[in-house]
Each structure stands twice: as structure tokens, then as C-alpha cells.
Amino acid sequence: MTRQEAKIFGILGGGISYSLSPQIFRILFDKFGLPHGYYLFDIAEKNPGKFIESAKLLGVSGFNVTVPFKCSIMSHLDTLHRTASDSHSVNLVKAHNGSLTGYNTDIFGIREVFREMGLSACANKRILIIGAGGTGRTALRFFQSKRARNITIVNRSRRRLGSLLQAFGFDGSSGTVRAYESSRLKTKLGDAEWDIVFNATPVPTEQIIPSSSFSPDSVIFEAAYRSNRRSSLADRTVGGIDMLIYQALRGFEIFTASKIKDYDALKTEIKRSVAK
Numbered sequence: 001m002t003r004q005e006a007k008i009f010g011i012l013g014g015g016i017s018y019s020l021s022p023q024i025f026r027i028l029f030d031k032f033g034l035p036h037g038y039y040l041f042d043i044a045e046k047n048p049g050k051f052i053e054s055a056k057l058l059g060v061s062g063f064n065v066t067v068p069f070k071c072s073i074m075s076h077l078d079t080l081h082r083t084a085s086d087s088h089s090v091n092l093v094k095a096h097n098g099s100l101t102g103y104n105t106d107i108f109g110i111r112e113v114f115r116e117m118g119l120s121a122c123a124n125k126r127i128l129i130i131g132a133g134g135t136g137r138t139a140l141r142f143f144q145s146k147r148a149r150n151i152t153i154v155n156r157s158r159r160r161l162g163s164l165l166q167a168f169g170f171d172g173s174s175g176t177v178r179a180y181e182s183s184r185l186k187t188k189l190g191d192a193e194w195d196i197v198f199n200a201t202p203v204p205t206e207q208i209i210p211s212s213s214f215s216p217d218s219v220i221f222e223a224a225y226r227s228n229r230r231s232s233l234a235d236r237t238v239g240g241i242d243m244l245i246y247q248a249l250r251g252f253e254i255f256t257a258s259k260i261k262d263y264d265a266l267k268t269e270i271k272r273s274v275a276k
């Protein structure tokens, strides 16, 4: 077998020393006998432009993108894969012949977690998405693709909520998607019960919406996976870590132009390793 050339990969974000992505990718590179490196590109800059220049200079082959750059990176890329343009959010960039393409593998991660839970039908579910950043956008795209007809989005700031609505071409007051600033949720909807809550913020769900908003059957999907978070809703919470590993498996395929045979088995193996 010919020896592979070592490539540089990593994850771009701000304040992401907790990230498990380097550990996951190193497990994958090791398992498949690849000599590649995966690094934390944790930057203080608000604008990702300078990082892009540096990454090109260093010959970085690809990188994941996380908080707070999933939306702002888009204007710095040469092309967008359909997964990224449909969800108006990028969480992976691949370099090829000097050109950068943005992808969204978070949507694959969300889809796989819902498949694993047997939660495929969303058309009649009352869905609440908390957060209008990159992951909130991706969740919206996912539920749209499931033909969901009853989606409410809340976000702390009006600015980011407006930017999501503009990107998706909604006015947020009618049809299948309603949108509110978080502070207005209670006056607008009272103690509405949700079938599915997708929390796409770093803040635990119970700090944003009251416990009376849940029925015993409600499913809460917490995208954030930091192990130091403690949620009183833990017994009905899914998501974070499984989504992270599934999106990384799809990212590995894109970075290495390869195909994983059994996602579920590999996800379980990696989850066991990172939980140690």
C-alpha cells in the first residue's frame, strides 16, 4: 500500500477548548491508518477572513467550523455544497486546488439521531427551535425536509432572528414557521406544550422555557454537548454527543473522499472512547 501524504485538518471556532472534535478525528485517522493531523483553531477574531488567509498559506486541507462562525464564514468561500446553501450554514470547509467549498454535515448528524430514535414523522409535531444561529438554521432546514407544518423559532436577539428569516425568505408570522424573540415566547404562546424542542444554544433548555411547556412525551434535543452541563431534563434529553459523532463521520468521508460502511457501529465505538 502506498503511504498517504500527511494533511492538516482542524476545527475553527472561538472559545472552543472543550471541543471533542480533535479527539474524534484523531481516533478516525488512527483507525484508518491515515497520517493526518487535526488541530484546534481557536481564534479571538470576530471575522474569519484572516483565518482563511492563514489556512490557505499553511495548506490546510479542510476544517470544521463551529461557534460563532457557521454563518459568517459563508461569504469567504468559493462554492457551497447544496447541504450548506439549503441550510444557510456551514460547518465544514474542504480545500481543493486553492478553492474552498462549504458543506453542512450537522444536518446529517441531526438526521441520524432522529433515525436512531425512530422519530421520522414530524409533519404533525409541535416543534420549537431555540436559537437562530448556524445550528438553529440547520435544525429549521432539517424539519422543513421532514415536511413539518408547525414550527416555532425563538431567539434571544432580534438581529439574529431577523437574519435567519431573511435567509430562508419567511416573514415569521404565518404559515408553517412562526418566530419570536425569546422574551416574547410566553406572552405569545402561554404555556404551549411542545412535542419536540431543539435547543441550538449553549444554554440549558430549562433556563429558557418553563417546565410547564413539556409533556411527559416531549423530546428535547440539546445540541450542546459539554460534559459540565447539568440538565434537570436529562431523562428525556437526546442529541449532543451523538449528533457530534455522526456529523464527524460524514465530515471524515468528505475530508478523505472515502465511504464508511457502518455508521452506527463506528459511532458507538467512538462514543465509548470519548466518554472515558
Ligand SMILES: NC(=O)c1ccc[n+]([C@@H]2O[C@H](COP(=O)([O-])OP(=O)(O)OC[C@H]3O[C@@H](n4cnc5c(N)ncnc54)[C@H](OP(=O)(O)O)[C@@H]3O)[C@@H](O)[C@H]2O)c1
Residues within 6 Å of the ligand: 066, 067, 068, 069, 070, 071, 106, 109, 130, 131, 132, 133, 134, 135, 136, 155, 156, 157, 160, 161, 199, 200, 201, 202, 203, 223, 224, 225, 239, 240, 241, 243, 244, 245, 247
Ligand atoms: N452536537 C453537535 O454536533 C453540535 C453541532 C453544532 C452546534 N452545537 C452546539 O450548539 C450551540 C449553538 O451553536 P451555533 O454554531 O449555532 O452557534 P451560533 O451560530 O454562534 O449561535 C448561537 C445561538 O445561541 C444563542 N445564545 C447564545 N448565548 C445565549 C444565552 N446566554 N441565552 C440565550 N441564547 C443564547 C444565540 O442567540 P443571540 O442571537 O441572542 O446571540 C444564537 O441563537 C453551541 O453550544 C454548539 O456547541 C453542537
